[in-house]
Amino acid sequence: MNKNIYLNTARLSATGLLALMIAACGSDNNSTPTATSSSTTATSSSATASSDMSSMSSSSVAAPMTTAISLNFDDMSPGAVPSGFNLTGTGVAVVEGEGAYSGDLALKVSGSELSYLSMADFTGTHWGRLYYKNTQKPATIGEYSHTTLVSGFDNDAQFRFVDMVAAPDSATDAGKYQHLYNTEPNDISLEGPYDNSYDGEWVCMEWSVDTAAQEFHLFKDGTEITLANFGTQSNSTDLAEAKSYVDETKTFAMTPIPTVISELRIGIQNYQGDEFTFLLDDIVVADARVGCEVANANSSSSAMSSEMSSEMSSEMSSESSSSAPSGPTDAEIAARVAAGKALYADKGCAGCHGANGEGGIGTFPAIDNTALSYDDLDAVITNGIAPFMAPCTSPSDCGAQIADYMWVEFLGKTLTADGGE
């Protein structure tokens, strides 16, 4: 078993406890010692050439591997665009301090529009690997919500390599999403099961495309996802078969992947206008499988300690503004309520819910009688509710501050050290 142990710093509790989530990223298909050491070598050597488009080969692998793209974002400035890429839209940025998978920086993609990094002339036959983490999903999902993170374009055809569909709140699979391979035209899908939840963990996705054989394979955390549900067929990962499939009523035809894809896109595309936010890190495209191992993942003590300290300081500053150590004094409560009241006015909440949450404006609901718990109030305000209510993430504890105000002034309840009850 090829284990890649990594540490994921969870939010610190008020008492300063750090929860370490240990996850294994293994692959039965990539489990021999030779494969492990070669993929590690190739990944770590290409990581030093991060954001450099030059091809690299590793001397220690049996067949030399060419790395076309290797992005861990760590030698970039926050906000910069990786060299070799063009930026489209405003929802893509290299960010620091949000808990990268490796090093300090990751790519953050967000929004409901097309927003992506674009690169030209990208080889059709390839292996890809990336880590993603869903840091925010819409509070409500009204219909199946389709989001693409990585895709190739060739004229009008699009090949969605890292693609996902979230089940609506009304479905049996509510709260879950699937991975799939999807192509345009005709929106043809080879789909995985709805067995992923929004748990805030980093996920390793690998994919492979062979244009000669017209085969596509998808892996999550090292294990292949069985892709099915193409039209009325099932278990088809053979794109040639998919392409030849003709349904009398639908005339589907899956577009074959060309040997050169004219454009590669890394970012976000959502087809329902839902506002998702993801972090992406450690993106590699090569002519062979690199596996999920990342040389400088945040499992080394030095990387951990720098991440811990940055997480800790941001967490502590936000804690200190929204929760007193224990049994807040009247003055502290008054300060928290006043800060939340100011934000409620600044953020335009009154425009829909009324100055005192009394409602009566259009069809927007009153919120002075909400049955939500303190934590749910915080979450709803922080994450927003599409399509009307935008997320409130500035300042980072916007949700908690306004929840403080609503809790006391609207609901007449008591604030505690770390919220309300």
Ligand code: HEC
């Ligand atoms: C553009 C109009 C609009 C604005 C601005 C807006 N909201 Fe809302 N809000 C809504 C709508 C619509 C709902 C109900 C959504 C639903 O139930 O699907 C809602 C629901 C809520 C709820 C959930 C109430 C419950 O009991 O479930 C809370 C809390 C809330 N809003 C607080 C706020 C706060 C705080 C702000 C300002 C940061 C804000 N809203 C800004 C339209 C708005």
